[in-house]
Amino acid sequence: MEVNEAQAIFDAARDQVATIVVGKSMPITLTFTALLAGGHVLFEDIPGVGKTTLVQAMAKTLAVPFSRIQFTPDMLPSDVLGTSIFNRATNQFEFQKGPIFTSILLADEINRATPRTQAALLEAMGEGRVTTDGHTYQLAPDFFVMATENPTDYAGTYPLPEAQLDRFMLRLLLGYPDADAEKSLLLTPDRKTMIAQLTPRLDASLLAEAKKLVANVTVSDAIASYVLALVQATRHDNRVRLGISPRGGIALVTAAKAFATLNGRTYVDPSDIQTLLDPVFGHRLIAKDPTLSTATILADILQNTAVPIRG
Template identity: 50%
Template sequence: MLKSTLSALGGRPRAFDGVLDQAGGIILGKDHEIRLAITCLLANGHLLIEDLPGMGKTTLAHTLARLLGLQFSRIQFTSDLLPADITGVSIFERDKSEFRFLPGPVFAQLVLADEINRATPKTQSALLEAMEEGQVTAEGQTRQLPTPFFVIATQNPAHQIGTFPLPESQLDRFLMRLELGYPDRAAERALLTAGGQRARAEQLPPMLKAEDLPALQKEAAAMHTAGPLIDYVQALVEATRHNPAFQHGLSPRAGLALLAAARAWAWLAGRDMVLPDDVQAVLPAVARHRLRSAQGGGYAQDEDIAALIRSVAIP
């Protein structure tokens, strides 16, 4: 069944060629970041995008939802948002003399948690169970979320007014953290000439069907991972625990996340096995938000992660 599904889609890596091309035509000059975002989805993870306002974070989420054929929902996080505004609420129907549950916006296949750090930690925590277990427990009853279920959260830098820091437990639910950054000169010129890309994103045709994604995610998770490759991942994780550049090292769950992301990256590249290059390609996005710099306590710096990669020998 899996082979027939992939064949109908046109082959393993080819299934996403159109997605990458079309998304690259909307989010200009950010092909690497788009590939990482799709890798995160293939690895069955969730994505945190942190950057200044106006950098294309929301447009990227809209674009992926359209191209992947996913049911889309957007939650605008504000300081007065309540957990029930996310998960849903029960209302009493007088004519039936019973309560009926009204699902919240979290009941969608791709949920955009926009400016997540503008809500209080209590409200942010409403996403914890959904992101970890794929379900929501409200008023004593557990309800399953749609499949696939993918959260893209955006947040503004912590120094901006009206933001609350994400708890470490919430950060750890995100498989990857990305920064889009400013476009290069050519990409920005094209953007200025076109007059913005949001309207184009809304008109994109689906390149995949949502029901096909679980099979593709299973294919990516089944990528061959040799023993020496696992040794390399373990050595990287272990090295973070003894590196003076970081306050603390990566957890075992972070090691699992790194392996899952490396498998999905290798799958997307059309390979049959995971290579050390795949691990190195995804390590910054997987580890940056999980490691705290020993100087200042902020996110780990790219140069520290690059030095970590150089310090660990490939088996």
């Protein structure tokens, strides 16, 4: 597969999702970026702006297994991972796999579950495997979590711990649609019917081929230095309590390589880094003042960091 072929395939997939989630082209593009980069996405926003709809449209566009978990306060880790059940015929315990054994997992309202249940996802998201009852089970090579969460000041929510947040490559905010997009939503048919009529545009083999292109995207020394300068600036900013870790910097570079591929390039450009800075760093950065937006801090850092002339 050539990079222009991958671009055409993903453009068709993005256009299809955009027929369902109107006026949100950048969040859709960034969701495909995480998919191609082998990361996970957290959609954080108020209810009703299309988070779950976007995930469902993505799932219909990809010809890979899909599972949905509706997280609730009474959910147990075994409801996610699976459990061992005694088989009288064989006189042995047999492991019954849970919904996490899939390619695409929608973790809906993830922060309504207790921290104990949230922690059940840590190994799966970080290592691509599940360990239970002393046995380790590998997940699908294209395992991809798209989680939604409500603002933490909403009733019945638990804040995601830093270790859990760090497992998400991107955090995306959808926000309200603009007036034209919202009007078109009022005039469109039932979106559930529209989602059901979507056709797959990507399968596991095409996705695997596209990921090979991402691995070969060039990251110049100047780009690496640019990312390092941004990372170190978060650690030295006196408004920041917890700066970006090395894993965060690696996530930014990996996401930038996937974003470049989606845009038909074989190299990372400084604009890729700038576009992805807040989605990759925003949920990893912790400000000393909780009322201060991390987006404001990152915007200041971006403005005060020298940009390479060429990628």
